[in-house]
Amino acid sequence: MRHLLLSLIFSCFALVAFAQNDHDYGNHDGHNHAGHDYGDHVRDDGHVHHATICGESTDHAFNAGDNAIHHIADANVYSIGPYSIPLPVILYVPDEGGLKMFMSSVFDHGFAHHGTGHKAHERFVIDGGQIKHITDPSFPDGTVEISGMIHRGDDVFVCYNDKLYPTESKSTADGGVFGGGLTGYYDFSLTKNVVSMILVCLLLFFLFRSAAKAYQNREGRAPKGLQNLLEVMVTFIRDEVAVPFLGHNATRFLPFLLCIFFFILGLNLWGQIPFLGGSNVTGNLAVTAVLAIIAFLVTNFSGNKHYWSHLFLAPGTPWFVKIILIPVEIMGLFIKPLTLMLRLFANITAGHIVILIFVSFIFILGNNPDGSVNLPGYAGGAVGATLLTLFMMTIELIVAFVQAFVFTILTASYLGAATEEAHH
């Protein structure tokens, strides 16, 4: 009986996820400016929009890949379930009078439209949670109602007064490596990821503050509650990571290693909590890049004489080995932080994508190719997706801990190599 109840509860989860997603792909593209009377564009099956704006149909088949990518991306709204919480947008546009600050609610993304706005504000629109800039200077400044957005491949067009205006596409001059694009404006917004990061940092601060207080108040007595939980992890990092790799330098670098470990672990777990926005902070290349750069700087600034001489002089090797060894060592210097960055990013992103693809099974199985609904397909998909998602989330829970541990242990091993005293 208890098992039956449990499975019922989990099926409800799948149904909620399904309701959430349902909204999504129906609403991505098809926004009429009268998008509030939503019913107009929803067919009897309730899934496919049949709106025509600017002479183009906004009809798109469900695409599991695009859907997953949309959900792991950073956004200017924080979506919890069907609700979108507006966030502050801070843009610096050198060509259009500098700094602009407003809440993302000016785009009128509504509460149940998953971050696609009905309005343009100062030639900016929001599409699927992402800010887009309309480059055409003939587009009116200020806040205006728009008819909707048309997607052609990666390009987004805004339909206003029966005319299509292209939005600035992200250039790939950086090859996508530094976050996929250079634009004509700088975005300093407090996005979903930034808000998650601030929340997790505050949470960690209060957790450790109360644990630290407990050590003061309960001096000499056995740890209790939260203090106990944190002590296990702190001593694990000290005894299994810091001391074996850093030796007598362990206490010097322990605070740094603990910071890295708990920051990554906290954000990994935060992104794992269902129905809490599923923010993908440690699965964002920019975040992991900054973490890797910090590890790189700390390693190299604390590197001693032996570290640098081994790097550039490779003592004790014949000259023809030096020709090969020194370039390899110098390349290794940069490959180490690069792999730190990619490992964390790819592990967390892959986990999120797999879960989203499993949820997408519901729609892949539930929609016939002609657009009609296949109810047994939905039911089967919901059950299958629930089981697979549960399995995947369990694995992700392990990955959250393992990746935080691996990042810390690798940083410790690089630090250990940089600070080691010579013993030839």
Place this chain on the structure above:
Amino acid sequence: MMVGSIVSIGMGLAVIGAALGIGWIGAKAMESIARQPEAVGDIRANMILMAAFIEGAALIALILSFLVANPTVVAG
């Protein structure tokens, strides 16, 4: 007609390589733990570390193939 990118074959190959490597590490670690159960702590830590190195190489291949396939997707 088949539609798709040949990059996915590259992704598959990269994953096969990493899977073989990590599988080997796991097998050898099990073997060493069976031989010397008292060293289980050291073996486990080193096993994870080595697996992480292999994973790093595989992930570079994966990310590069991902970038080749969709240059704009990795956007933050």
